[in-house]
Structures are given as structure tokens and as C-alpha cells.
Amino acid sequence: MPAMSQKSPCLWTWLPQGSQSPCDRYKHACCTYDGDVYVLGGRDTHCLRDFWRYSVVRNEWTELVCTGEAAPEELEEHSMVAHEGFLYVFGGMLDSAYTEWRCPLWVFHIAKQKWVHWQGKKSSPQTQMPTNRKGHSAVVFGSAMFVYGGYVDMRGSSQEFWSLNYDTMAWSLLDGGSQQASLGPGPRHSHSATAHLDCMYLFGGLRGLREQRDFWRWNSSSRTWSSLKTMSLQTGGPLSRGLQGQHAPVRGRREPELARELPVEVQLHLAGLGAAGHAPRLHRPPQDPPLLRRAGPQLPSRDRRPLLRLGTQTQAAGRQTQALQEQVLPLAARFPGVRGRYRAGDVQPGRGPRRQDARRVFAGGPR
Incomplete structure (x- = not known):
């Protein structure tokens, strides 16, 4: 892949915003659906609860309702994904005794522009559900959402891997207590993950206070983890530091x-x-x-x-x-x-x- 010259045009375009637009924030959640971008919560000087939709075609922000019994509270470091006309928000609640027994999941109906109770689609009583967490990742495969890791209250970084079936709204713990869990990425939070074809790719994050730079792939068909060793685009060889923390020589130079x-x-x-x-x-x-x-x-x-x-x-x-x-x-x-x-x-x-x-x-x- 050739490097861009200094004369090449910038790939970023600054979009001027009107008076009605979100305030400065971080630790928020963002996703896209049907040509619109949705932004929820986060933190400025305090934890936020506002909910926004951005139209890519009109370059216009619209504040959506985020009140009611089914709406989420103030959230930070949560996740939000879209699937078949619904937005699914998970995690990010401020830790308290109230969050110990509550599953932090909220569902937004895009067509009706309102928050709905996700328990209404549940077909059977839940035997196990994930607790509140922050800094996790969430991706969508088929008709299910997959949530990995996160920071869980006083327990620190987690390696729990959960799936939510959208048809039955039932939670399942993947690799729980099995040998496969020890072969995966391990406990971490504040990492990034994305889905491509039938695989989820996970990179980096924090394990406690230590940064991680390993790269993992989870195959949804075989339900197995694989550690990936990438190639450097600049030298064509292995990265200068491998997944095990070992130095690799730089090609072409002694x-x-x-x-x-x-x-x-x-x-x-x-x-x-x-x-x-x-x-x-x-x-x-x-x-x-x-x-x-x-x-x-x-x-x-x-x-x-x-x-x-x-x-x-x-x-x-x-x-x-x-x-x-x-x-x-x-x-x-x-x-x-x-x-x-x-x-x-x-x-x-x-x-x-x-x-x-x-x-x-x-x-x-x-x-």
C-alpha cells in the first residue's frame, strides 16, 4: 500500500454544526442505521443522558427523546448497536447497589421513535444475565449481539463473553468456565471490536492498568478464538514487537x-x-x-x-x-x-x- 504524499488531499472533512448539536463529550456510544448516526450519553463535566440523531444527507442534528420508564439513565462507556429497526444499548450505568441485580439493557424502536421494554419479547425466564459493566465491546452476528469483556464494578477487567438472541431475548454465556475461555483474549476493557463476515476481530484494550496490543479473531461458526500475528505495512515483515512481547528484526537493515x-x-x-x-x-x-x-x-x-x-x-x-x-x-x-x-x-x-x-x-x- 503506497504511502500518501504530502500533496494528497486530506481524507477528513470538517462539518460545521448549527446551534442545535451535541455538546463536547467522551465515553459516549455511537452507531449507524439507515443513513443516520446515533449518539447516546457519555461524559462532559458530568455524566450525560441526551440522545441525538445526525442525518448524513442533510448535515443536521436532531435531539431524540430519552425519558420515560423504558429509557436509559445517564450512561458512560456503554455500547450501542443497530439491528432490524432497533437500537440495543448495553452497560455503562454508574455503579451502585441498584445495578447489582438489574440487566443494563435498553431497546429503542427507530420507526416509533421511543424506548420499549425489552422483556416483552422474552419467551422464557432468564437463568443467567450479564451484570453492569463499562468499556466492553458489542458486535452483531445474524440475529444476535455478542458482548465481550468490560470493567465490572470492583472485580476489575472481565473476560466474560455473552450473546443475546434477538428473537427470544435470551442471554447465553459463551466459553464460561471452559478451557476455550483461557485460550482467548483474556480479561480486558476499553478495547475495540468489529464484525466482518462470520468473524469478530478484537484488538488492544486494558488489562487492569496495562495496555494490550494483541489481535484476536473469533469465528462464529466454530466458536473458537485465534491469535493473529500481523504484518507491518512499512517493512513488509513482522511488527517490531510480537504478540508475546518479543523483538523482531527489521528487514533490510542490520x-x-x-x-x-x-x-x-x-x-x-x-x-x-x-x-x-x-x-x-x-x-x-x-x-x-x-x-x-x-x-x-x-x-x-x-x-x-x-x-x-x-x-x-x-x-x-x-x-x-x-x-x-x-x-x-x-x-x-x-x-x-x-x-x-x-x-x-x-x-x-x-x-x-x-x-x-x-x-x-x-x-x-x-x-
Whole structure:
């Protein structure tokens, strides 16, 4: 796939909005149906309850009713999908004792423009239903909605996989307590998922407070999970970090060449150098990288970060060691029975070792 040139037109188009439009928000839900975009809830300075429809053809927002007994309350990090004239909203309630026993599902009838009770379509009493959660994903396959993961109250990230049959409005827990559940993506929330043909594709998310970058596919026919290893569009090879967190080489470039092109602090990080054996943290250089690699023993100014000072000192020590070896080793060959006791301080930058100290060392005299 060729990269876009800088002269290519932008693929985004800014749409000016009228006075009647949604306020700023995040953690809302959005879906499309029959040429319209629906936006529900979210958070601004507080949790929101408003419901909007955007007409793509007319470029116009319309606020819809979101009140009544069947309407949802204030929601955030919920999901919303469309299917055959209905919108299905799940999760996102503020945690309280009231949410422990209630199934957080709401249904909006698009043609009648009103919220309806989803229990009216239920054919049999429910034996199990999902509890309230946030940051989950929801996709539609055929006549069912599939909900994965989410953040469940004080239990944290969940790996529960639920399906809702639209015909009977019955919930089913998929892979519950089975070995297949342990082979899937595992507990996570704030991930993304989408459906294509007969598969659901899931990427990333949070497991606790740790970001995930793995990629999974669920086959609705075989009801199995598969871990996907993707290819990089820039190099044509594997991603630089695989699904197991291992480094992969970049094709066409040798590792030493890559290391020499990196700034000093990145080279130190890759080499594992640092005070007390710890790898230093990366910082953005306050000046251009070539200034950090100039020759000579000059140390950075006091306003430089300690890591940059460490990098310059390490390079200076390397040059001193090389000069010491070039000048002392020929002398050491003349005295094979005497063990040299040179230190880095015996070499002055730009000069050879002090002659008097050299004679004392290789003659075995005291320092």
C-alpha cells in the first residue's frame, strides 16, 4: 500500500454544526442505521443522558427523546448497536447497589421513535444475565449481539463473553468456565471490536492498568478464538514487537546500523546501561542528537539531564580506553612478565599516558 504524499488531499472533512448539536463529550456510544448516526450519553463535566440523531444527507442534528420508564439513565462507556429497526444499548450505568441485580439493557424502536421494554419479547425466564459493566465491546452476528469483556464494578477487567438472541431475548454465556475461555483474549476493557463476515476481530484494550496490543479473531461458526500475528505495512515483515512481547528484526537493515543512528540515551537504554545496573529512562534530548556525539571530553552543561551526562561520559570513557590500549599494549609486549596497572585517570584526553607513570607501572614500582 503506497504511502500518501504530502500533496494528497486530506481524507477528513470538517462539518460545521448549527446551534442545535451535541455538546463536547467522551465515553459516549455511537452507531449507524439507515443513513443516520446515533449518539447516546457519555461524559462532559458530568455524566450525560441526551440522545441525538445526525442525518448524513442533510448535515443536521436532531435531539431524540430519552425519558420515560423504558429509557436509559445517564450512561458512560456503554455500547450501542443497530439491528432490524432497533437500537440495543448495553452497560455503562454508574455503579451502585441498584445495578447489582438489574440487566443494563435498553431497546429503542427507530420507526416509533421511543424506548420499549425489552422483556416483552422474552419467551422464557432468564437463568443467567450479564451484570453492569463499562468499556466492553458489542458486535452483531445474524440475529444476535455478542458482548465481550468490560470493567465490572470492583472485580476489575472481565473476560466474560455473552450473546443475546434477538428473537427470544435470551442471554447465553459463551466459553464460561471452559478451557476455550483461557485460550482467548483474556480479561480486558476499553478495547475495540468489529464484525466482518462470520468473524469478530478484537484488538488492544486494558488489562487492569496495562495496555494490550494483541489481535484476536473469533469465528462464529466454530466458536473458537485465534491469535493473529500481523504484518507491518512499512517493512513488509513482522511488527517490531510480537504478540508475546518479543523483538523482531527489521528487514533490510542490520542491527548495528540501527544502533548507531539512535540518540545516545536510546543506545544506553538498549544496552541496559545505567546507574546501579538499572536501565535509564528515556528522555527527549534538549538539543539535536549530533551535538551529543561530538568528539572531545566536554561534558554537557548543568541544565542537561543526568541521562545525557551519563551518555557523554560513557563515550568519553570509551575513547580514553581505546587510546590507552593503543599506546600501552606495545609497551606491555616488551615486558611480558610484568602486569600493568593502568587506570583510566592515567590518560589525558588528546594526550598519551604520562611517561613517568608508565615507567613506574611497567617497572613494577609503586604508584
